[in-house]
Amino acid sequence: MEYRTPPNNELVSGEIALDLGMLRTTFERSSDVVFREFQLGDTQAAVMIFLDGMVDPLIVDSDIMQPLLKYGEQMQQKSGVSLTGLESLLKNQVITASQVNTGGQIQDVIDHILVGDTVLLIDGVNKALFISARGWGKRAVEEPATEAVIRGPREGFTEDLLTNITLIRRRLRTPQLKIEGMQLGRLSKTDVAITYLEGIADEAVIEEVRKRMNRIDIDAILESGYVEELIEDSPFSIFPQINYTERPDRIVGNLLEGKVGILIDNTPFALILPVTFFEMMQASEDYYQRYIVSTLIRLLRYMFLVIALLLPSLYIALLTFHQEMLPTSLLLSAAASREAVPFPAIVEALLMEISFEALREAGVRLPRPVGQAVSIVGALVIGEAAVSAGIVSAPMVIIVSITGIASFIVPSYSQAITIRLLRFPMMIMAGTLGLYGVLLGVLFILIHMSRLRSFGVPYLSPLAPLHASDLKDVLIRVPWWGMVRRSTETAKNNPRRMKGTLRPRPPKRGG
Structure with a gap:
């Protein structure tokens, strides 16, 4: 049966039987919706509606139910409940919950129930009270599993x-x-x-x-x-x-x-x-360590970024098309190791890279203790067995291992996946055109990146277009006292971060 929502202009009628019947029809076959009917005084019917599991029962009991029943007893002693301004009286003087609002449409009632509020309907009153009593199980604030740091805060976002x-x-x-x-x-x-x-x-x-x-x-x-x-x-x-x-x-x-x-x-x-691309290569810990350490680590990241993207391609190109560029001893060693391998270098590299990516994906999807064992033991066993069987050469196993390790150094997981995927077309270009193919692939990637925008900001900023003042936080990180200005592209309204200079000054030596 197709579900149909009430018309947007359907109003709370004030006849509790009619309104309650409409809400029961809307929420039929929903066992978690609670309709708590009670009396204000002797004759005034009322109902509270909420989702079981999405409200705090202590707030419902102590801040809503008890004050309402107590108010009903008081009004009973005064011979009845006056309906004039009753919702305003309950909102301002009776209900002790922190947030209480009113509304007059059935759709508003449904929406507030679904977000975890408690709705109060009173017979003869054409307004509903929306009372905030939300409370459900939440995951505690913990250290982020995907962005662990040695130095820095240990708090991470939750699902709330x-x-x-x-x-x-x-x-x-x-x-x-x-x-x-x-x-x-x-x-x-x-x-x-x-x-x-x-x-x-x-x-x-x-x-x-x-x-x-x-x-x-x-x-x-x-x-x-x-x-x-x-x-x-x-x-x-x-x-x-x-x-x-x-x-x-x-x-x-x-x-x-x-x-x-x-x-x-x-x-x-x-x-x-x-x-921007360069911000994807930065980690939060870069700003907590001393600037010399952070700069060296950043340079290491960029070096291994190039390795993760190009090392298998360069190996394929050199062995297939440009053997004269290798030292004689290295060329003889590589030729001897590949003597029993039946596949060309491009097929050998693709087999190893696909196997490595499959092991890495399996390690992520399996339960954590099992996944670590599968990824590590699987790589060791399969690599050793493949070399012993003559399917791949030992240098190729080393190349693939170094490439895999290099891809883990990229701080942004989404950027690391991009580099891992681009590695395969780069290997195909190297296997067909050699170093010329590698160069064409790199040029294509750079041209594509230079055309990208992120909400109007160039993806390769501040290198393309060049903003010399922003280079202090790209490949290197200058000390905090040197980063007086914010990024030119994103903080045009207020570019200055600090006043004056905070550069430490050594104390003057006494005479």
Whole structure:
């Protein structure tokens, strides 16, 4: 039977039997909907409606039910209940819950029940009271599993939107922090919050975010990935144009740079936009360690990024087309190891890379203790057996292992997946055209990245277009006292982060 919602203009009639019959029909075959009927005084019928499991029973009992029954006893002694302004009296003087609102439409009653509020209907009163008594099981605030750090806060977002907003409020105690709420999903009615710092974030970007979010018309939003795909600039690009995180400190750091955050109920992953390629290569811990250490680690990341993308391709190209570029001893060693291998280098590399990716995916999907054993033992056993059987050469196993390790160094998981996928067309280009194919592949990737935008911000900013003042936080990280200004692209309204110079000065030596 097709479900039909009440008309949008259907009003609460004040006849409790009629209204209650309509609500019972709407929620029929829903065993978790509770209809608690009672009397105010001797003759005044009333009913409380709520979802079992989504309300706090202590609040319902102590802040709603007990005050109402006590008020009914008092009015009974005064010979009846007066209906004139009764809902206002109950709201302002009787019910002790923190939030109480009124509404006159049946659809409002249904919506408030479904979000976990308690609805009070009274016979003869054509207004419903919406009482906030929400309470359900929540996951405790824990350290994020996907973004662990050695030094830094251990708090991570949870699946509860209000908890996540609180984690941000604790770090930004300013009225400039704005949080705009909305609901997405015709059936799920998922709560979403757009957060930014007024006076720092670009108003044009904020307005563009609002426009794209309001354009979403879908039956349900179950995770932030839904929203990411529906609002990104280039949906057919393999590169992620919106970053995500489950660390409050990271999203606060981005808000201070003029970015916009999107928090979505029922998921611990918040979206950050706009974003650039170089920001995907930065970790929150870069700003907690000393700048020298952070700079060296960043350079290491970029070096291994190139290795993760190009090492198998370069190995294939050199062995297949450009043997003269290898030292003689290395060439002889590689030729000897491949003497019994029946496949060309491109087929050998593809077999090993696909097997390695399958083992890595299996390790992620299996239960954690079993997954670690499968990924590690499987790689060792299969690699050793493949070399012993003469299917692959020992140098290829080393190349694939180094490439796999290099891909783990990329901080952003979505960016790491992109590099892993681009590795395969790069190997095919190397197997067909040699180093020329590798060069063409790199040029194609760079041209594509230079055309990408993330909410109007160039993907390769601040290198393309060049903003020399922003290079202090790309390949290197200068000390905090040197980062006086924010990013040029995202904080045009308020580019200055600090006043004057905070560079430490050594004390003057006495005479």
